[in-house]
Amino acid sequence: MNIYLVGGAVRDQLLNKPYKDKDWVVVGATPDELIAQGFKQVGADFPVFLHPQSQEEYALARTERKSGHGYQGFSVDFGKTVTLEEDLIRRDLTINAMAQDENGNIIDPFNGQADIKSKTLRHVSNAFSEDPLRVLRVARFAARFHHLGFSVATETIALMKQISESGELTHLTPERVWVETQRALHEQSPWIYFEILKQCNGLKDTFTELDALFGIPQPEKHHPEIDTGMHSLLSLQQASFISGDGDVRFAALMHDLGKAKTDQAKWPQHIAHEKLGLKPITQMCDRLRVPNQYRELTLKTCEFHTNIHRAFELKASTILKVFKQCDAIRKPERFEKLLQVCQADAQGRTGLENAPYPQANYIQRMLNACNSVNNQDIVATGVKGPELGQAIEQARIDAIQKQKDKENINE
Template sequence: MNIYLVGGAVRDRILNITSKDNDWVVVGATPEELIDAGYKQVGADFPVFLHPKTQEEYALARTERKSGHGYQGFSVDFGKNVTLEEDLIRRDLTINAMAQDENGNIIDPFNGQQDIQNKILRHVSHAFCEDPLRVLRVARFAARFHHLGFRIADETISLMQHISASGELKHLTAERVWVETQRALHEKSPWVYFDTLKKCQGLKDTFTELDELFGIPQPEKHHPEIDTGLHSLLSLEQASLLSHEGDVRFAALMHDLGKGKTNPEKWPQHIAHETLGLKPIKAMCKRLRVPNAYKELTLKTCEYHTHIHRAFELKASTILKVLKQCDAIRKPERFAKLLLACEADAHGRTGLENTPYPQAPFMQRMLDACNQVNNQDIVATGVTGPELGQAIEQARLKAIAKQKELEKQSS
């Protein structure tokens, strides 16, 4: 029995990056031998074991052969005679197909170290095409390592395009698509994930509603980049500078889906795109089983981002209406995220990335003014029933109007 550290842990050591997890491969052993040694089996599709002390994952060396559609359409052999190289060749990228033995020696049969040096993301073998999930995984690694200067090899992009053209992406489960996407949203450069999917024609079978935005024009006066799809990616890029939260980044990316539903005869105008976008957002989130926190923030951002952009033009009554409909008083943390997504939208325009966005702190101050109203003081006056709610609303309206006047005087 021989045990090797494999995959991302080896890659990250070479890159001098702290790795979260260690993965190990066991060569020349059977499940029974590991169980007898105190390991606990947890793998359902193939034997994966937890170390009795460290609880790290140890997998038997295995080979895979395509036997069906999608991510799970494989037959697996984890026999005692499977070699380390046979295990490594089934992996996605050369930088993930290295191993390290107990003496610290690197086993690198597919030149992963050279590709790290050259900053190339390259597939290991043609077996790459057998697993459609690898299109999303490579796009995620592109997002992770973009800031280090990594790029995807041309021949790997070609294989990703081949997988997309085959229709195999349609067989991926919603859970797998979302797991990769959520991870990508938390990477250093999340927009690269979606840009890569677009370049390999994989966006249309995963995020159809977003794919439809590319090629749709916007008024050049407000959007020098013109293309709505490009604006969406730029908004995500800006969101990643403002927040590490995945839901903020997702909301910024998807806030303009309604522009894919406006009448082409009206282009480049997009009247009522705020409400037109609600239906495709709901459809996408349902199809991909997007968490409610992501969905609700995206819906609110879609519907109210133009209200926030025009905050200084709004009457006190309209501001209160927006705060209520965004549920800002009950959910101030989510409203703060909405303001970040709106700021990302405003900055996600070519040449306007550093434009001040005073609307966000202004709307936050309006909310703060609302929250200064003491409901118990109003209750103490003896008002009850429907009149109580009306009295609270009038007090909030008065507080917003007073704050607006103070800001007008100080400007």
């Protein structure tokens, strides 16, 4: 029996990056032999064992053969005769297909170290194309390592295109698509994930509604980048500089889905795209089982982002209406995230990346003024019934107007 450290821990050591998780491969053993040594079996599809002390995962070396559709359509062999190289060749990228023995020696049969030096994400073998999930995984690794200068090898992009065009991505479960996407949204350069999916034609079967935005024009005066799909990626890029929250980043990317539904005869204008975007966002979130936190922020941003952009033009009563419809008084944290998305939208335009966005602080001050109204003070006046609600609303409008007047004086 021989045990090797494999995968991300080996890769990240060579990249001088910190790592927490360690994965181990056991060569020349059976499940019974590991169990006899105190390991606990936890794998359902193939034997994975938890070490009795460290609780780290140990997997028997295995081979896989395609036997169906999707990422689960494999028959697995984990017999004692499976070699380390046979185990490593089934992995996705060369930089993930290295092992380290107990003496610290690197076993690198597929030149992963050379690809680390050249900053290349390259598939290990043609078996790569048997697992459609790898299209998303490679895109996610591209998002993770983009800031280090890594790019996807041309021949790997070509294989990813073959997988995408074969229709195999449609066999991925919504849960797997979302898990990879949510992880990608938290990488350092999440926009690269979607760029790579677009490049290999993988966006149409995963994020159909987003794919539909590419090629749709916007007014050059307001959007120098013109293409709506490009604007969506630029908005995600700006959101990733503003916030590390996945829901903020997702909402920035998806807030303009309605522009694929506007009247083509009126392009590059997109009248009422705020309302038109609600249905495709809902459809996408339903299909991929996107968490409510992501769904709700994206829907609110879609519907109200142009109101926030025009904040200086809004009457006090309209500002309060926006607050109520966004549930800003009850959910101030989510509203603050909505303002971050609006800033990312405004700055997600070519040449305007560093443009100030005073609307966010302005509308936040209006919300603070609105929240300064003490409902109990109004109750103490003896107002009751429907008149109480009207009195509270008027007090909030007056507080917002007072703040507006104050800011106008200061100008």
